[in-house]
Amino acid sequence: DVVMTQTPVSLSVSLGGQVSxxxxxxxxxxxxxxxxxxSWYLQKPGQSPQLLIYKVSNRFSGISDRFSGxxxxxxFTLKISRVEPxxxxxxxxxxxxxxxxxxxxxxxxxxx
Amino acid sequence: xVQLVESGEGLVQPGSxxxxxxxxxxxxxxxxxxxxxxxxxKKGLEWIALIYxxxxxxxxxxxxKGRFTISRDNSKNTLYLEMNSLRSEDTAMYxxxxxxxxxYWGQGVMVTVSS
Numbered sequence: 105d106v107v108m109t110q111t112p113v114s115l116s117v118s119l120g121g122q123v124s125x126x127x128x129x130x131x132x133x134x135x136x137x138x139x140x141x142x143s144w145y146l147q148k149p150g151q152s153p154q155l156l157i158y159k160v161s162n163r164f165s166g167i168s169d170r171f172s173g174x175x176x177x178x179x180f181t182l183k184i185s186r187v188e189p190x191x192x193x194x195x196x197x198x199x200x201x202x203x204x205x206x207x208x209x210x211x212x213x214x215x216x
Numbered sequence: 217x218v219q220l221v222e223s224g225e226g227l228v229q230p231g232s233x234x235x236x237x238x239x240x241x242x243x244x245x246x247x248x249x250x251x252x253x254x255x256x257x258k259k260g261l262e263w264i265a266l267i268y269x270x271x272x273x274x275x276x277x278x279x280x281k282g283r284f285t286i287s288r289d290n291s292k293n294t295l296y297l298e299m300n301s302l303r304s305e306d307t308a309m310y311x312x313x314x315x316x317x318x319x320y321w322g323q324g325v326m327v328t329v330s331s
Contacts, residue, residue, distance in 0.1 A: 143317050145261075149303065152311055152321040164319060196261055200316050204277045205251075205263035 106131050106199050110208035116216040117187045125211045127180045127197035134177065134201070141200035144173055144182045147210075148193040156195075157182065189215075219241040220312050220322035227328045232302055238295040238312030238322055246270075248315050252297045254308035255324075262308075265297065280306075291329040302329045 107130040117123045118146040125144075133140045155164045157173035158178060170185045186189055192215060197208040225238035238250070238271040252265045264277045274286055285298040295312050309324040 141316070145318070147261075153318070154321065155317060155319045158317040158319070164317075169264055189291045195256075198261070198263075198318070203275045205266070206262070208263040 105204055106202050106206050108199060110195075110197055110211050112211060113209070114212040114214065116144050116214050118188070118216045119187055119189065121187050121216075122183065122185045123187065123213065124184075125182045125195055127175075127182070127195075129178045129180075129181070129199055132163035132177050133180075133199050139198055140176065142173075142175070142180050143198045143200065144171075145196045145198060145207075146191070146193050147196065148190075151193075153196065184213075185212050187213075218314065218315065218320045220320055222273070222310065222312055222322045222325040224326035225327065227330065228302055229331050230303055232303060233298070233300045234327060235299070236297040236310055236312075236325060236327070238297075240295065240312075240314070242292045245293040246286075249317060250286075250288060250295045250315075251313045252284075252286060252295075253313050253318065253321075254306075254327075255259055255283075256305075256308040257312070259308075267295070287315045299327070302327075304329050 109128045111126045140160050142160050145153040147153040161173045172183045174181050194210045194212050196210050222238045234276045249268050253263050264280050266275045267286045283301045287296045307329050311324045312322045314320040
């Protein structure tokens with residue numbers, strides 16, 4: 105199975121600040137078709153997860169451009185700029201290249 | 217508006233069975249693969265099963281293979297998860313999620329396995 109490792113486990117940020125979350129996979133996430141199926145999700149307190157970014161860097165419908173994804177192969181990053189109160193929660197990366205689908209352990213974003 | 221509504225929540229004893237449902241609306245259900253993903257209390261996300269749009273292929277996590285069965289009825293826009301031989305470690309919130317990128321999630325249903 106592809107192991108997804110997220111760092112840090114938790115992050116404190118001031119409103120308006122910028123943060124980065126790292127996600128590393130134990131194997132390359134480049135699919136045979138050339139696409140890289142790495143997504144980012146946010147689970148706000150008491151809510152279901154929601155998709156933010158898919159295929160490394162594509163923002164999902166309605167997602168602010170304050171969220172950006174980058175990376176390749178086994179090393180990926182989610183950046184959040186101008187952090188707002190509604191951005192707080194747990195962020196997960198997930199891979200869709202191999203079965204079983206797997207997720208990182210999560211990064212909790214809190215207010216400083 | 218895409219909506220996924222799970223049902224079937226409950227408390228069951230170890231070794232028993234349970235069936236979850238997920239009714240979809242707001243998109244052409246028969247065009248998309250569908251997933252079940254669970255989250256144990258205070259834990260992270262665990263993908264457990266996927267079914268292709270036409271039921272031609274199904275994939276499972278090792279943790280549920282042989283005990284859980286994913287199925288769908290495209291005429292009813294409904295996804296199912298039949299769970300047998302339930303264990304305490306199956307206690308979790310169960311979500312259905314649309315497509316290969318899990319672009320929409322249901323609100324989840326809680327399954328508690330305890331004696």
